[in-house]
Amino acid sequence: MKRYVVGVDVGGTHTKLALLDLRGRILAKDSFLTRAYKKEEIVKAISDASAGLIAKRGLKKKDILGIGIGVPGLVDFKKGLVFYFVNIPAWKDVPLKKKIEKATGLTTFVDNDVKVMALGEIAYGAGKGRSNVICMTLGTGVGGALIIDGKMRRGASLVAGEIGHIPINENGARCNCGGAGCLEAYVGREYFLDNIRRELKSGAKSLVRVMVKNRLSRIQPEIMMDAALKGDAFAKRKWEEMGTHIGSALVGVVNFINPGIIIIGGGIAEAERFIFGAIRKTIAKRAMKVQGKAVKVLKAKLGNDAGVIGAAEMVKRSLQ
């Protein structure tokens, strides 16, 4: 009986690995610095660390259902091909599934990290037991995943889920994706910080100015959060504006897709208390009645383990 799964969460900084049972419980963990390895080397690093975790628990290859890997980039799930990794420019069109399978002899599945996180959340987290779920991650960029009628929906060319590139204004600012007015061009990390710096340069009053000793380039989301927690009105307003922008994009998603839950995770989502109120208010105010009542906006629950738990869940679901 194959009763265990290896979950791998490849991050820009760290790669986390875990051995899990089929109920998503973590039995052993490992991690390494992603940047310490180059393209081909990381295949070996993942394979070796996986084998190590399996051996550590006295298990054999025949006990393992497979390996699931979440990566921060564009992935062809069917082929297990990683088109690119965010933050790792040297990685282009890597057939990661095949390489790991060859190295380990274990069935492997690879997908984008937000989709993987979403599977974890519907299996064990904020979306447990729900079948119409939208997931969103707030960080450097804005990621998304779309679960409809209980299944991950990948679209006609397997790249569905780009919730950050829903335009919220027809004449909005240029977005890195080539479009204009995209949600990400308002709430992505650098856009958010640039906007704050501009307002401060134009004379907005804020504690933030003192906190960074007037060196505006030092402003980071963490500082904006600190300032908001200290009661700074400017910082609170900027987080609320972020929530309103996110809410505007979600109104369209709510009206069109009619989801039961929207789960929001990622680094910046830690500023929950300031963002979530504005998101919920915008949806309550602008979404259609039936759809607005049907949806709950919740924070992701699995935290740092979301990646490895979701990756393991992906293996289970793919083999069922």
Place this chain on the structure above:
Amino acid sequence: MKRYVVGVDVGGTHTKLALLDLRGRILAKDSFLTRAYKKEEIVKAISDASAGLIAKRGLKKKDILGIGIGVPGLVDFKKGLVFYFVNIPAWKDVPLKKKIEKATGLTTFVDNDVKVMALGEIAYGAGKGRSNVICMTLGTGVGGALIIDGKMRRGASLVAGEIGHIPINENGARCNCGGAGCLEAYVGREYFLDNIRRELKSGAKSLVRVMVKNRLSRIQPEIMMDAALKGDAFAKRKWEEMGTHIGSALVGVVNFINPGIIIIGGGIAEAERFIFGAIRKTIAKRAMKVQGKAVKVLKAKLGNDAGVIGAAEMVKRSLQ
């Protein structure tokens, strides 16, 4: 063997009925004026006309797979409950499925007319054989339907598909739905005409002014189409603006859902030559590369028969 289906298309003005075989071919047709009947009476009108069509072809109840009905309103597909009909205010929370089944003794399915039209288009029309399809109808309002991985997706409370209520501007004008900046508030029939009247009042030059003898209340989409066909620059621009607004909403749908086809139908879609170019241009310019390349924007193909063909297809799909 049950080899025939009755398809019913309840419209604001006419109700059309057809007897079809299982390949979607129409064998006999009938129709009546919807407004000639009140709530309870229309159940009898549909039942009688259906029985008439069946008898006309010398068939019996045992030859009929079922009755499919498309209605212009909000429907709970599972229960066959019509919450309301657009244009027929007296109809509220009608259990149409049960009533027709009781009257005819035939299995009946009821859904919103745009969803029904979408099923027809993926079975026999513009979306034949495709599994990721968005449908949109342009008319008094803007309707939509969402087919993902080959199936109609109805959402957590069965009202998914409201593509007309995707906001395209954060600070846009109020929409009838209670929201603001919705696509429908730009391109729905009355909003579109109001905007035209306002521009003409402010002095815009156009042939339209002459065509309606300066009585702006007489302006209708048909007149705007005539004027555009005659080369009127103002009329052409207004249709292109409509296309750009629609394109803006579709960019978000394309990036997030990654559909293979978008099918556009409905009365105003007849102004195809002016609208479609602007829609395609907006998507090409603003959507993400992979998603933008994957999608085609096509005109609905089944025309006036879309409703009855789609209604018959709904019966087939629901019983398979």
